Amino acid sequence: MATTTVSSVPLSLNDRITAGILALLIGGFLVFGAGLANSAVLHDTAHDVRHAYGFPCH
């Protein structure tokens, strides 16, 4: 662990892009559900969080 030089993640190019896009899609889905989805139940559950993160709310 002493050598913390910035090296590329040990993934092949294809794997890296696949993992990256997968992460962006799942992450975007979760953030959308917590922050933006236009459902009253989701809104009420996440109400304080939406305000606290500065999501556009109400």
Place this chain on the structure above:
Amino acid sequence: MIVKTLLAALVAGLIAGIFMTAAQELRVVPLILHAEEFEGKEPATEPPAGNEGQQQHSSLGRSSIIGDMLSAFSPITPAYAHEGEHEDEGGIMFGMSRFSGTLLANLVAGAGFGLLLAGASLVFNYPITLRNGALWGACGWLAVHLLPAVGLPPELPGFPAADLHDRQIWWIATIVLSVAGLYLIVLRGEIAAKIIGLVLIAAPHAYGAPQPSDISSPVPAVLGAEFAVAALATTLAFWIVLGLVSGYLNDRFLKSA
């Protein structure tokens, strides 16, 4: 390997989400609750006449005591009264308390932001480590919170605001442009790339965020100012924790693989 990378991001997000819940309960949620006491009232453009004002105050005091008693038994606090605008029934998922709703939403949002950060790192081919984790987090905060807040500052309940859909579109567009701009400024060496990055970051602000036509508000301005600072400060702490934990997990578990 892909699964391991995603798991590391997920775990980092969950840890940051737990941390964020504690930070919010200390500073942000009390301000939201305070603002909700004013929500739905007429904007205080002129001070109410003496007698009438006292009556309003006394009735407010009574209803908030009843509200406190009700909230002790009900998972849904009266603070959600503004949900009346929606057509479908509101209420917190699974009948949870307000706090567990906040915790759950923080966990989901934390995991989401953790995955977005990891996804950006993978697509840009620039790994998150313990050393640069705080900087990754700070850039995430700039793109997702500070830069959009220039046009749409964090709102308290009861604040005047433009159409929700317009604001959400502007907000998402600003984040996407800010991420692209930050990538060009931070991770690309060429001068031209840095200039284009600045233009991308400035573009949504030159276009202008959707603003309400009437900015009078029943919520005191001091609360709004305190809330904006508290929201930005707690989200900055959240993103730095998220970046550092992501970097630590990447160093610890991905390099050895």
